[in-house]
Amino acid sequence: MNRPAGKDVINATCPWSGKPVSAAALTRYRGHVVGFCSPGCRDRFEAATQLFDAQIRALADPAGRE
Structure with missing residues (x-):
């Protein structure tokens, strides 16, 4: 997967650990x-x-019709 650039990151700390990104x-x-x-x-x-x-997709469309 092509990873994004750091200049565009929206957060300074990790949502899981709270440590710096x-x-x-x-x-x-x-x-x-x-x-x-x-x-x-x-x-x-x-x-x-x-x-x-x-x-969420399955709940929104239980018949699987997307």
């Missing part, structure tokens, strides 16, 4: 660059958001 641990979510303290926190966030987004 690392340029090596950025992701894009809903049009924003979100930073994390480590790739592990970033990957945890990406996995969680994929799961939540899939559940």
Whole structure:
């Protein structure tokens, strides 16, 4: 995956740990660059958001018609 640039990050601290953001641990979510303290926190966030987004889609369209 092509990772976003640090200049666009919207947060200074990791949402999971509260530690400072690392340029090596950025992701894009809903049009924003979100930073994390480590790739592990970033990957945890990406996995969680994929799961939540899939559940929301299923609830919004139980027949699977998207």
